[in-house]
Amino acid sequence: MVKPPTVVFFDIDGTLIDTAGAGRAAMLRALSRLSPGASPGEAVDFAGRTDRAIAHDLLRTAGISPDPDTVEVFFQFYCEALPETLAERPEGRVLPHVPEVLESLRNRPDTVLALLTGNIRRGAYTKLAHFGLARYFPCGGFGDRFVDRRMVARDALEAVRRFLSCEPDPQRCFVIGDTVHDLRCARAIGAVPVAVLTGWAQANELAKEKPHAVLETLAELEQLLPPPKP
Ligand SMILES: [Mg+2]
Known part of the structure; x- marks a missing residue:
């Protein structure tokens, strides 16, 4: 890719899936x-x-x-x-609109999907595979080595850099998550923070971090992204 693509980093729990504990x-x-x-x-x-x-x-x-x-x-x-x-938890679920949004983003030619999660790598892919979502995420940053989640953000950006063999433009990087930690992760790497209300955090708590947007569900995500290049 000549121009830096749009990179969409996803948190897992409360953003893509609810494992019901x-x-x-x-x-x-x-x-x-x-x-x-x-x-x-x-x-x-x-x-x-x-x-x-x-x-x-x-x-x-x-x-x-x-x-x-x-x-x-x-x-x-x-x-x-x-x-x-x-x-043991059949009530675990994929959160609303997640499969169709991931499928749509994956089909955009200039967009890369990645993980930015506190989960350890193996745990992340075990959870995602259980719900049929692992295939959407070729790379990411994980919680294996870091206590501070902002370090995970830097690691995730580095993983995308290696995956693409080019320098991502932070202003074209979006971090999607359901907690204040996700939004602070975005700030740590100069990316665009986007909150989603499918987890446990309240809207007013997330709003204090001044996210670029607060979404009810991921169905509203794609309209925030730069239009795909033909
Ligand atoms: Mg979460």
Whole structure:
């Protein structure tokens, strides 16, 4: 591609899918496998954070040191539990209009879809594959290595740079997500932040971050993007 394409980065949970708590359940299952009888602490916040940050908090509240080897074992147990917890929740769902919007964006010649998620890579693709959406996302940034989600944003941009073999124009990069963390990720890389109200955050909470737009569902997304070049 000669001109930088439009890049649309998507968060996963609350933006593309609702796993009905399968991710949280798999984390708790991993914790109790790692440390039977561990008390996970109810205060750990899951929404919009990286899996690494969540893992650190869960391990600490259970009295376990979150050293790198222990976190790796925790992630391994999490990935083994996730297919089970997804299968146990038939109420899990793809959020409104997501399949047709992804299909439409994929067919635009100058648009690249990518992930920008706190999920670890394997967890992200396990969730997306469960709902038939994995094929839309050739690359992305993930929460394996980073506690700070803004670092994931930089990693996602770098992944797109490698995928395209060209420099993305941040002003043509859109970050779509359901939490303030997604919007701050967008700012961290100079991209356009777009909030969607299909997760748990309230509109007024998201509006404080001054997103470019607040969408009821992803059905309104495509009209925000630059028109495709013929
Ligand atoms: Mg989310």
